[in-house]
Structure formats: structure tokens, C-alpha cells
Amino acid sequence: MPLLTIKAISKILINYIVSIMTSFYSILSYSFGNEDWRTEQKALQIKSDNHIVCVTASGDRPLNLLSLDCAKITAVDANSTQNHLLDLKKSAMKNLDYYSYIEFLGLTSNQKKKILPRKVFEDLNPESKEFWIKNMKMIEKGIIYQGQLEKSCANFSKFIYLMRGMRASKLTSFDDIEDQRKYIIKSWDKPFWRNTFKLFLNPKYSKYYIDDPGLCAYVSNDINPGEYIYDRMNQSLKSYLAKENPLFSLVLNGRVEKAGYSPYIMQEHCVNIKKRLDRLHYKSENMIDFLESQEEGSIDRFSFSDIASYMDEKSFNRMLRAMIKAAAPGARFCARQFLSDHSLDDDVKACLYRDEQLEQELEKEDRCFVYRFMTGEILKANQGAVDHSNEKDEKIPFHKEAAA
DSSP states (O other), X not given: OOOOOHHHHHHHHHHHHHHHHSOTTTSOOOSSOOSOHHHHHHHHOOOTTOEXXXXXXXXXXXXXHTTSOOSEEEEEESOHHHHHHHHHHHHHHHHSOHHHHHHHHTOSSOOSOOOOOHHHHHTSOHHHHHHHXXXXXXXXXXXXXXXXXXXXXXXXXXXXXXXXXXXXXHTTOOSOHHHHHHHIIIIIOOHHHHHHHHHXXXXXXXXXXXXXXXXXXXXXXXXXXXXXXXXXXXXXXXXSOGGGOHHHHHHHHSSOXXXXXXXXXXXXXXXXXXXXXXXXXXXXXXXXXXXXXXXXTOEEEEEOTTGGGGSOHHHHHHHHHHHHHHEEEEEEEEEEESSOOOOOOHHHHTTEEEOHHHHHHHHHHOSSTTOEEEEEEEOSTTSSOOOOTTSOOOOOOSOOOOOO
């Protein structure tokens, strides 16, 4: 373990605690998406005439969805700061060449202070202009790592380095999954780390130093957060390279490896996404209120991320009722749950065909290992819906372990 002074160790821990104590809903909570875009696209089965509604978060989700041909995307987030970030990423992609774009975001090795190009600034909406004028320091540092989660991960990566030294960064260096499995068994999977996860992520304590409701507010009594995350992490590390998971990279190295990049920052995808940016719109509004205000049959695909982790069970069912009302014939949905385990009311359940086989596949394939899936088709008066009457009909529990 590296030899550091008590003063240096204290500074790292203090910075970490300060970074996670800032109010979740009043600042930039996320700046780099950590969910697997591959499983999302597989679940939604997007078509060229689809209107998609999704959660904004870091802005990665709506931009990544544009890598597929669709008619319209509406990104919704109750935190307007997240939409200001989406507007900034959108304008930067539109007005800069690829290499200037990724350098502006902060993804290159260039450590020089970033500037906001005039053509990028002028293309922002008025509210975003005002926000970024007041928060230029985030842009100067490279906006891609200025979210609360990303800064917390960067500080936590320093703590991991104190405890594990070069062994931490080594985990994201493997190109062969067999070599990585051997390393996990020999050097990584130790009782000390399992117990550390259980203690650090115990909701009784974590609510005081992790200001993210998804980790604390609606945790199921059947789930031990630390043990759940640790077990699924090890399972994932035996199936997929750590470098392909942006969350691993952030936690271990404080930055994301290129193997973990998603379409909107990959040159081969940016060409098509850039052509479709005019199809992307956003609203700063609570998702429930937004869906309840939409016309019946106006939305084809619903991409909810892990929004269930940020609302109680009653609100979750209310949101799904609004989704069902707004759904077009044959509409599909994808929702994730992290530590929550909300049940569906009978009337909601009757309107959803959940594809159990697909859900299990997505859990196995998802690089961001912490999520369980709810996905399938919305059955609205059987208009345009696939006939599933001969298929197995049973309640599918949301909380189930991914198949081994």
C-alpha cells in the first residue's frame, strides 16, 4: 500500500465526504452515464417512426438513443440542471468537429483549461446560457466528470488506491476475461472488501454521507445493499471485462476507459447522431406530471432508467398508469430497479406484458451489473398488441437474482 501522510489521507477523505453531502436535487448530479446502452436498445426495439420518452440524467441516454433511427425523443428530468447539461452536450456535438468535441467534454489527455466556444454558447437556449455563465468553472475542468456522482467516484478511487494500491487500476487493464477471472479469485475477492461494502452501503449509515435517494430512500427490506452490490459485481467481473463498465472505471481510476464509451462519444456513431439532433427535445418536469399531461396514444417507447429508485411504490404505479394512458398501440417500455423492489398494482399488471426471458437476458448481459429489469409491451385494449394469450401467464417478481 502506498505510503501517504496522515494529512494527505485526511484531505482525501474530507474531500470525498464534502462532495457527497451536496444536495442531490439542486446541483449537477450526473455528468457521465453509467448504464449499459446495449441492453437498453435491445429492450426497446426502436423503430424509425417511434416517439421515445426517456429520463435525461447525464444526457447520455437521449443522445445514445439517437444512434438508432427514430422520429422524436423527449428527455424529461425534474432537475433542470441535467437538461442544461444535455443542451451543452447537444450544442457541442452540433458545432464542433469530433476531436474538438471530446476535448471540450474533457475526455482527452489535454489538461488545459477548457473554454466555451462562442458557436457552442450561442446555440444554447437562454436558460442554459444563464446557467453556464454562472458555472463556467465546471466547463473549464472538463464537464464530463463534474457531476456529483463522478466527483464522488474520483475521490473514492483515491481511497481505494490507499487501500489496494496498483491492484485497483490493474483490474481495468485486462483484455482477456480468463486472466481477469483468475485475478478476481486470487487477488480481489477478499472478506475485507465484502465487509467494507456491507458497512459502507448500510442505509442506516449511508444516508448521512451519500446524498442520493437511489442508495438510501427506497431500499427494499429484502436487499442488503452492500452484499447485493458486491455479489453482482463479482458475477459481472467473471463475465465481462472491467474496462467495459464505465462505473468500474470511475470508481477504480476516477475516469472512464475508452472501452466503456457509449455511442455519443464514439466517432463512428457521432456522425449519425449529429444528423438527428433536431429530433431531440427536453422538458424540465417531474416524469409523472409530464406523462399525465400527454395525449393518449402519443408515445411509442418509454425509457425510465432506474427512476423507481427515486419514488415510493405508490408513485411508481401512478407513473405506470400515466404511461399506459399515453402509450401508442404496440408501445414498449424499459425500467430498471437498483435497491428498490416495488410491486405492481393489479390494474397496472393487467396492462403490461413483461417478457421474462428478455429480462433475464438483459440482466446477464448488462455491463452495469446492479440493475434488475422490467421490460416488455404495453397492452392497451389489445389494439395493435401482439397476442400473448397462449404464453405463460404468471406474476414476474421485480426482485430476482440474475441467472448464474
